[in-house]
Amino acid sequence: MSDPINANPTIVDVSSLPTRLTQQPQSSESKYNQRHHELVDKIVSLSLLPKIRVGNVVDEQVPGLVSDVEMSSTDEELEEEEEEGVSDDIDEQEVFDLISSISDPEHPLTLAQLAVVNLVDISITNAPTKSQISEILIRITPTITHCSLATLIGLGIRVRLERCLPARYRIKILIKEGTHQSENQVNKQLNDKERVAAACENDQLLGVISQMLSTCK
Amino acid sequence: MVNLLTSIKAHTDKAWSVSSHATLPLIATASSDKTSKIYKLSAKHKFPLIAKLEDTHQRSVRTVSFKPPVGGVDNPLANYLDLPALASGSFDSTISVWGIDEPDQDLDEDEILAHQAEILTSPSNEWNLMAIIEGHENEIKAVDWNYSGNLLASCSRDKTVWIWETDPETLEEFECISVLNDHQHDIKDVTWHPNQNLLASSSYDDTVRIYKQDLDDDDWSCVGILNGHEGTVWCSRFENKHNPQAIDSKVRLVSVSDDLTARIWSSTSEITERDGSEYIPSSIKQTNEMVWEQEAILPTAHKYAIYSVAWSSRTGKIVTVGSDSLIVIYKEIDGVWKIESTKQAAHGVSEINSVIWATLDDGSEVIVTAGDDGYINIWTQ
Numbered sequence: 327m328s329d330p331i332n333a334n335p336t337i338v339d340v341s342s343l344p345t346r347l348t349q350q351p352q353s354s355e356s357k358y359n360q361r362h363h364e365l366v367d368k369i370v371s372l373s374l375l376p377k378i379r380v381g382n383v384v385d386e387q388v389p390g391l392v393s394d395v396e397m398s399s400t401d402e403e404l405e406e407e408e409e410e411g412v413s414d415d416i417d418e419q420e421v422f423d424l425i426s427s428i429s430d431p432e433h434p435l436t437l438a439q440l441a442v443v444n445l446v447d448i449s450i451t452n453a454p455t456k457s458q459i460s461e462i463l464i465r466i467t468p469t470i471t472h473c474s475l476a477t478l479i480g481l482g483i484r485v486r487l488e489r490c491l492p493a494r495y496r497i498k499i500l501i502k503e504g505t506h507q508s509e510n511q512v513n514k515q516l517n518d519k520e521r522v523a524a525a526c527e528n529d530q531l532l533g534v535i536s537q538m539l540s541t542c543k
Numbered sequence: 544m545v546n547l548l549t550s551i552k553a554h555t556d557k558a559w560s561v562s563s564h565a566t567l568p569l570i571a572t573a574s575s576d577k578t579s580k581i582y583k584l585s586a587k588h589k590f591p592l593i594a595k596l597e598d599t600h601q602r603s604v605r606t607v608s609f610k611p612p613v614g615g616v617d618n619p620l621a622n623y624l625d626l627p628a629l630a631s632g633s634f635d636s637t638i639s640v641w642g643i644d645e646p647d648q649d650l651d652e653d654e655i656l657a658h659q660a661e662i663l664t665s666p667s668n669e670w671n672l673m674a675i676i677e678g679h680e681n682e683i684k685a686v687d688w689n690y691s692g693n694l695l696a697s698c699s700r701d702k703t704v705w706i707w708e709t710d711p712e713t714l715e716e717f718e719c720i721s722v723l724n725d726h727q728h729d730i731k732d733v734t735w736h737p738n739q740n741l742l743a744s745s746s747y748d749d750t751v752r753i754y755k756q757d758l759d760d761d762d763w764s765c766v767g768i769l770n771g772h773e774g775t776v777w778c779s780r781f782e783n784k785h786n787p788q789a790i791d792s793k794v795r796l797v798s799v800s801d802d803l804t805a806r807i808w809s810s811t812s813e814i815t816e817r818d819g820s821e822y823i824p825s826s827i828k829q830t831n832e833m834v835w836e837q838e839a840i841l842p843t844a845h846k847y848a849i850y851s852v853a854w855s856s857r858t859g860k861i862v863t864v865g866s867d868s869l870i871v872i873y874k875e876i877d878g879v880w881k882i883e884s885t886k887q888a889a890h891g892v893s894e895i896n897s898v899i900w901a902t903l904d905d906g907s908e909v910i911v912t913a914g915d916d917g918y919i920n921i922w923t924q
Contacts, residue, residue, distance in 0.1 A: 459847075459867060459892055493915070494892035496847060496866065518747070518775060518801075519848075519866070519894070520605075521729070523557070523575065524634050524682045524700070527602045 332469045335433060335440050343426060343438045344445050346419050347543055415452040416491065421462060422448055424490050425483050429541045431475050431534060436541060442466050442479060447502060453494070460495050462487070465502040472507055480516040481525060482538040544924065545870055545886035548909060549590055551919045553580050557603070558913035560685075563901035564609040564627055565616045567664055569593065570901055570911055571629050572919055573604040579631050579641075582919070583664050585904040590921070594670040596641055602634035606685045608695075613711045615691045617738070624655065627663055628673070628714055630695055632683030638676040638697055640714055643668040660904070676717045678705055689735040689742075694720075696742055698730035704744050704754070706763055721763040725752050736781040736794070737856065743796055745776035751798050751808070758831055767833040769808050774801030777849065783856035788875050795838065797861055799849035805841040805863050805873075807880070810834060841880045844871040847894075855900040855908065862910055864895035870912065870922065886922070890914030 422445045426438035437443045447465040464483060468476040480499045487497050499516045501509045515521055525531050554574035563570045568584035579596040612625040619625065628642035646662050648655055655662065680701035687696050692711035698704045704723040709716060729747035736742070742754040742763075753767035779798040782789050789795070795809045812833040847866035854861050860883065861873040870886040889895060893916035901911050910922040 457888060457892065492892075514747070514775070518729075520684065520731070521700075523603065527634055 331432060331473055331475065335435070335469045337435060338439050338441050340436075340439060344419065345423055345426070347423050415460075416450065416462075416495070418445060418448040418450055421450065421464070421487070421491075423543070425464075425486055427542050428479075428482050428486060429538045430469075431478050431482075431538055437466075437479065437483075440469055442469065443483070456492075456494060458494065461498065462491075462495050463498045463500070465500050467502045467505050471505060476501060476506055476512050477515055478531075478534065478538075480512065481522065481531070482535050484516065484522055485526060485535055486539055486542065545872065545884050545889075545910070545922050546924075548586065548921045548923050551582065551590060551921075552917060553582070553913075553919045554578065554917035556917060557915045558896065558917050558919060559603065560606045560897045561899055561911050561913040561919060562607045562609050562629065563899050563911065565611045566619075566625075567627055567660055568902065568904040569609065569627060569664055570899075570919070571607045571609060571631075572913060573607040573631055574917065575603040576917075577602065577604060577633075579604050579607050579629075581629075581670065583666075583904070584901055584909070584921075585664075587904070591666060593664060593666045593668075596631070596639075596670060596672075599639050599672055599675075600631070600633035600635050600637065602682075604631050604633050605683060606632040608687050610688045610692045610711065610714075611690055613692050615738075622652075622656070624659065630676075630686045630688065632686040632697055634682040636677070636679045636681050636683060636699070638683060638686055638695075639672055640674040640676065640717070641670050642673045642714060643670055664904075673714050674717060676707060678719055679703070684730060685732045685734075687734050689740055690737055694735075694740065696733045696735060696744075698733040698744055700729040702726050702728060702730060704730060704733055704742070706742070720761065723752075723754055723763060723765065725765040726750070731775060732778045734778075734780055737783040738785075741781070741794065743779050743781065745779045745798060747775045749774060749776060749800070749802075751776055751779050751796070753796075753810075753833060753835070755831055755833075764831065766831050767810065767835045769796070769798065769835055769837075771806060771837050772798065772800040772802050772804065774803075774848075776800045778851045780852055780854045782854055782859075785856050786854070786859040788859040794833075797841075797852050797854055799852040799863055799865070801848045803843065803845050803847070803849060805849060805852060805861070806837055807839040807841070808835050809838045810836070839880055841873050842882050844882055844885060845869055850894070850896050851898045853899045853910075857900070857908055862898050862900065864889070864898040864912055866894040868893060868895055868914070870895070870898070870910065872910075872924070884924070889920060889922075890916050890918060893918075 428437045449463045451461045453460045500513050553572050554576045556575035558574050560573040571581045573579050577600050581593040583591050608630050610628040612619045614620050630640050632638045679699040682700045685698050695707040706721040707717040708720045726746040727748040730744050732745040734743050745751050749772045751769035752765050754763050755766045756763050776798050782795040793811050797807050799805045810833045845865045849863050849865040852863045863871045868888050868890050870889045872883045873880050874883040893914045895912050895914045897913040899911050912920045
């Protein structure tokens with residue numbers, strides 16, 4: 327990979343993204359934002375960005391998809407919530423917060439900053455009880471219509487959600503209509519449980535995905 | 544009514560596949576935890592674990608298939624002690640073949656024959672790795688033995704179906720006799736006809752393909768394409784000729800898909816079995832092509848992908864399972880398929896990957912399912 331596929335993507339300011347995650351105190355937040363703006367400006371001004379070498383992550387010691395600590399804490403939180411009955415159903419904002427901070431495989435930016443994932447493109451159909459199957463539908467918008475990394479991005483989102491959400495959720499990930507030239511092909515692959523399961527046993531792919539998920543909050 | 548007889552926590556990860564032995568009360572499982580397990584189908588003995596097959600596959604075990612008795616269920620070898628064996632296929636792109644040694648019993652031959660089932664299903668038999676078969680480029684999705692146990696078919700994401708020939712008594716060598724490249728994508732399932740050498744494969748390319756050995760040489764060819772599904776075909780099964788509804792002149796197959804349908808296909812093309820007596824010289828070579836028709840779409844019941852289907856050879860009933868954790872049993876009444884019963888949440892909120900009809904040691908028929916929750920559930924009707 328010599329050139330990024332989309333060298334000059336549109337970037338959304340982090341502070342304008344919707345979130346329910348705890349915000350930092352006001353004073354440090356503005357400082358943080360300022361620093362972040364400078365950083366984004368710097369990144370945008372560079373024509374070529376440092377990136378993950380998709381084809382070269384061979385035989386490295388691959389860390390888990392999400393670090394063990396993070397994973398177990400997420401699971402515990404969910405269990406606690408369910409036991410206490412504080413949060414019965416998962417809503418769109420919660421799903422957005424889980425996936426918005428996933429890194430793009432070629433830019434040092436998150437999927438939310440690149441507007442690949444958007445809150446309005448997440449819809450959830452919660453079943454009346456937890457012993458029934460609920461459904462999450464996410465439409466992703468690739469940055470350019472021939473983005474060959476669309477499948478990888480979708481896979482990252484699926485892995486993140488399958489690790490964090492209870493088993494009762496059936497996750498469907500689709501490319502937003504008209505935003506990709508091989509929409510149907512990508513959609514079919516992303517929603518084939520067997521292909522996803524096999525991909526998650528591929529060390530090379532797993533390495534890339536764990537890098538994408540390393541920025542998750 | 545579908546009632547849960549027992550629930551076995553067989554695996555620590557997804558249970559992908561379950562297979563039953565044709566004559567012995569045994570089932571085998573395949574799992575993402577890289578192991579296979581063998582259980583005895585005995586309610587009296589609380590479904591004991593017979594063997595755990597491990598430390599062989601590097602990735603998920605996706606598929607498992609018991610070898611039928613040498614010569615087939617209908618024509619088993621007389622006075623021959625047929626030792627159980629099975630093949631398992633993995634995402635690591637290899638197939639492993641497992642079997643037991645002849646049990647070391649201090650009994651005379653008559654007694655061994657009388658207690659054959661008891662002896663061959665004992666947990667004291669050690670299950671050994673007999674062969675590892677390599678050839679596929681990537682993940683193996685299914686393996687299946689033909690009715691007489693001398694051919695093993697396998698399929699993979701590499702878009703090919705391979706047919707392996709072996710001596711069913713020794714299982715020492717597996718020679719690839721054909722590689723079929725007809726599908727355009729990932730192949731999800733491969734299944735033999737229970738009574739003849741007719742093979743079907745189901746694919747991500749939304750079709751099912753049928754294969755037969757050529758009339759004039761040893762090669763195998765695609766002799767039929769089943770077009771109609773509007774999504775990945777996950778599984779297909781032929782009707783056994785012993786089904787009460789089966790008609791001699793007709794071959795039928797059921798297929799299930801991501802498109803939420805289960806379809807029945809049929810062919811009345813003459814079946815030219817190529818054994819010595821019916822051998823047709825190439826000078827009067829006739830076409831091997833089979834014409835297939837879609838006979839029916841079963842009444843809709845599933846809300847998510849249907850992953851597996853089984854056709855009972857005893858009752859002619861069809862059972863389907865899928866991502867919605869639902870079991871559906873269909874019955875054909877006067878040529879019309881009807882839903883006989885359903886079971887919701889058969890594996891809780893987990894997906895069900897595999898279903899079979901099997902026979903317990905007391906002779907009763909059960910349904911066995913394998914789910915993402917790692918459980919093997921056994922159901923009575």
